[in-house]
Amino acid sequence: MSLRQFRIQALVGAFLLVLTAIYLVRLGGDIRAVRDTSQLPSQYGQTMLFLAAGFGLVPALVGAFWGAPLIARELETGTHRLVWNQSVPRRRWLAVKLTVLGLASMAVAGTLSALLTWAAVPVDQVAGDRFSAILFGARGVAPIGYAVFGFTLGAVTGLLVRRTLPAMAMVFLAVIAVQVAVPNLLRPNYMPAERVTVSMSADTINQARALGSITGGPVVKGVEIPDAWVTNTSRLLTPDGRQLSDAAFDECFNNAPKTGATGRFGDTAVCLGKLDLHVDMAYQPNGRFWPFQWIELALHLGISALLAAVGLWRVQRRVS
Structure with missing residues (x-):
């Protein structure tokens, strides 16, 4: 019964999956045909970002179009009573639906992730940006967890709300x-x-992406550590570990002596570099990519199991 009711969604999903697979296989072949691999990030970086952002919507689409209508539509139309009047236990009815379609969601997400991960390997190896929020979520095994979470959340929400569109x-x-x-x-x-503590020389400051904050505080943004994901960067600190005063920062930012320096921040970088500043940084090495992938998969699978348990309890006790 679950498979018959799901046939339209399954056919649409299979059709889109085949089209996407053909595209990714061709894309992976084109990427591997590039001889100068150092050019890969500039040639394909935006494409990979666009694909990752698009794939990031898959869990939300799965939840909205596969999960949410699964129970809500039956409750709206009253077809659930037909099944229950045939002596089918409520929990078994719901468990079968969650299992069959949850596995289908995992299969779709796993296939997409495997194909994109394969296609992007040469680009990722050169770029080294494995922990980018968007890219990380479209690689490895984590998307499998996202999909089953989206589907289970959708199914349980439909059970609780009992209206498909909301x-x-x-x-x-x-x-x-x-x-x-x-x-x-x-x-x-x-x-x-x-x-790690990083000294803020003029050269290092010029390699950052931004200086200052909305409130004008002594902040440097976008300082990178090779082969790592920077998770936190302190404000600019003086040699004694104190935060650089706003007044001193503003003086360099707005009234730096003219030296003719080049670079992204020019004279401002030279002025700040003379103050012997540093920042304290926290980071995750790129070598932790796969442990993080498995942790995130386990996290979403665990939440999905809890949601399923809530749904099984609710359907037995509260749904009429």
Whole structure:
């Protein structure tokens, strides 16, 4: 019964999966045909970012279009009573649906992730940016967890809300919110971060992406550590470990002596470099990519199991 009810969604998903697979196989072949691998990030970096962002929507789409209508539609139309009147236990009815379609969601996400991971390997090896929030979520095994989480959240939300369209909207937004929160709040803390103190010479400051903050504080942004994901950078610190005063920072930022220096921040970098400043940085080495992938998969599978348990309890006790 579950498979018959799901045939339209399954056919649409299979069709899109085949088209995407053909594209990714061709893309991977084109990438591997490039002889000068140092050019790969400039040639394919934006493509990989676009694909990763698109694949990042898959869990939300799975939750909204596969999960949310699964139970809500039956409750709206009353077809669930037909099944239950045939002596099918409620929990078994729900468990079969969650299992069959949850596995289908995992298969789709796993296939997409495997193909994109394979296609992107040469680009990722040169770029070395394995922990980017968007790219990380479209590689390895983590997308499998995202998909089953989105589907299970959708199914349970539909069971609780009992209206298809509101459930679809709620689930889509909720999954997107989780996809934003996890990389920023949880992922940096899966393992204890490594720490290092980096001297802020003029050259180092010029390699940063930005200086200052919205409030004008002594902040340097985008200082990188080779083969690592920087999770936290302190404010600019003086040799005695104190935060550089706003007044001293503003003086260099707005009234730096003219030296004719070049670079991104020019005279400002020279002025700050003379103050013997440093920053304390926390980072995760790129070698932890796969441990983080498995941790994130386990996290989402665990949450999905809890959601399924809530759904099984609810369908037995509260749904009529």
